Amino acid sequence: MIVDDEPLARERLRRMIETFPGHAVIGEASEGRSAIERVSELAPDAVLLDVHMPGMDGLQVARELANTDLPPAVIFITAHSEHALSAHNSQADGYLLKPVRRDDLAAALARARQPSRAQYSALAGQLDGRGPMGYVSARTRDGIERVAIRDILYFWADRKYTSAFHLHGELLIEQSLATLEQSLAENFMRVHRKALVARAHVTALKYNSDGSACLTLRHVATTVPVSRRRLAEVRALLES
Structure with missing residues (x-):
């Protein structure tokens, strides 16, 4: 799922992802609150998440998603490199700078196939009963x-x-x-x-x-x- 307030940025990411075998874009959102609702509805495996958005920003969205039953992998995509530390603290699975390079996006999605720290934490209780x-x-x-x-x-x-x-x-x-x-x-x-x-x-x-x-x-x-x-x-x- 792609979350970005810029339509052209969403379209560019969608076109790149459509060239990756085994990947598909199942939804989009342009701001934080609707992004959380769409994630709950669609249950994507990974979310490409812009940091700077009107209203709830990407860091706030990531923190809320981390508290869901089975959180998706989160890959931040932003033009602002100073948010790298905040992204790390939000348990993000990747951090890409705009304009996103195809090879970097492919590598981030490959890493996201492994369960995130948030996913392991959410499932820990079920794994041990x-x-x-x-x-x-x-x-x-x-x-x-x-x-x-x-x-x-x-x-x-x-x-x-x-x-x-x-x-x-x-x-x-x-x-x-x-x-x-x-x-x-x-x-x-x-x-x-x-x-x-x-x-x-x-x-x-x-x-x-x-x-x-x-x-x-x-x-x-x-x-x-x-x-x-x-x-x-x-x-x-x-x-x-």
Whole structure:
């Protein structure tokens, strides 16, 4: 997303970014307050942010964005080099002087692909199980990946790690099943020492030929085993 009060500056940046593979401009803003609203609406990965703007300046915008749930990377773009220290203190991921050179912009966007300090800070509670459970998150080789709780079908524990099976795949997380069970008790039920299942996605309780029980879930062909110890509780819950 591009934030600059000069239309020609926004157009020049847009044209450069459109030549970069894997990048797209999803929105623009010409002043600070609307920029914050657009970031909330569009959730861009990175914001190219002018420092000098009418009303709320870029430094104020960056400070507000840093306090959001998952802040975007911020790259300051300005004609005033004296703001470099302030930009650094605002946890910016880059600082470019106008007129912006294509190579410098490409390098700044490449650096912005790595999670920022603000992003790591915002996700720290979720990574260690202390934060609000709207999402589960994990560090991957590409950065930080997170999945909305509403999209998770079930959790499966194996040794020291837990897998979150969701609508779009699988995510390996560090939170224990016990921690997840406590945080998500309203929407998930423990059906096995290794399994925690989303109640909303359960379609049936079935019995195998050997007498063991399992649950079938929406959106996935795999069944989830139900332990004998949990069977009566699961059956009562489904019947209610």
